[in-house]
Amino acid sequence: MSNDRADISGPVRVRFAPSPTGFLHVGGVRTAMFSWLTARHYGGQFILRIEDTDQKRYVEGAEEDLKASLRWAGIEWDEGPDVGGPHAPYRQSERLPLYNQYAHQLVEMGCAYKSWSSAEELDVERKAAAANHQPPPLRDRWRIATPEQIAAAEAEGKPYTIRLKMPEEGSTSFYDFVKNETITFENSRVDDTVLLKSDGYPTYHLAVVIDDNAMGITHVMRAEEWIASTPKHIRLYECLGWPLPMFAHVPNILRPDGRGKLSKRDGDVKTNEFWEKGYLPEAMFNFLVLQGWSYDEKTELMSQAEIVERFSLTRIQPSPARWDINKLNWMNGHYINHILTVDDLTRRALPFMHKAGLLTEVEALPGDDEYLYFQAIIALLKDRIKVLSEVPDLTGYFFVDHLKYDRALLLGKDKNAISVAQAS
């Protein structure tokens, strides 16, 4: 039986397109990782695009946090808001005229229509439907407005939205690389989603299609909650006569109790908290890639370079994983104790000592006596460090009252000065 999963061939351009509405959580990092890995493994480009089309939810500083989180995790981009590129700008709020132009073009083509329905009245309709256990209306009444009604509304000059006009007939299908199957939707079940809001900003649906096309995105990778809106996007590609990209919907990471996808309200999910606590980016990368992807039946510990080489889009699991940091803690300790060199570990632990006031930056420069003292302590205690933030507590008693032992005495009982020197 032919059950071979299609794999990628040809050029590859993948993007990660977060919206700056808060800190980046680990689930977002993982989606970015899969996209980045796809670009790197298949020899393509990775693009970062900021989808800041919701003025109400915009959070100051979120873009910086998100870029810092990505970079910490070892994910860099070839094109993006700060590094530039041939398709700049990479921030959607700076591309507004483009969306506006296409939205109106779609209206002229008969693929979309203007609506003067207010958000309030639509809300009333939806609530009434819900109260009757009926599905909310898929179409807006302006879809079937007469030319006279439209002319009258235009003359009034009131704000309007532009909505997609989904066909009533037929169905839309697409192959999904991760699900490894063709997913089909009846067009009559897909709603006439808003493309352009009354404030002139595009919705995700319009902006994502226009930008993915403009930026030459070949593989649309995103979280799986977008599966249901993919037929809308495909409709847009068809109306505009643009070539369809391939789709790959990555499963979500669920909350620890399995109830719902990870959200920013959950604890232990902020990426920046992980580096503040002293998790290593290598361990985080390794752990995160294993949440939904595997190389084979045994290999788990892999460097980023090995993962890039071994990655395959078709080995991403279609089912969601629960967020559980148990194994991350083990892996972090393993990297600290067995993969990092003592010197590397020492350097990384130093900032935590500075923060705790146990060593100042000037008195513990690499190579200094104070540094070597600390390094000897690290060599002695590294096998019990799980996260770097524990280091001050673990080593504090070596610094009480500026007490300083002779470095030569800081030896494990089964060790001698030579073995310690060699280990560092």
Add this chain to the structure above:
RNA sequence: GGCGCAUUCGUCUAGAGGCCCAGGACGCAUCCCUUUCAAGGAUGAGAUCGGGGGUUCGAAUCCCCCAUGCGCUACCA
């Protein structure tokens, strides 16, 4: 309510018709090492592969139904 996706040890996973009365890892337990705590080593418990029907000589793997979970159903992404 409608539509879509998912379902293998507590958790992450291997598995693409016979290699599987299901393998690995984390966690857990016991033992070894050890003055202690870790780390390390060894052993073990732990999944009738969500349930039920098919197809087949043979199914965790293919098909159907059901259940459950998740997602979407916003002028949020």
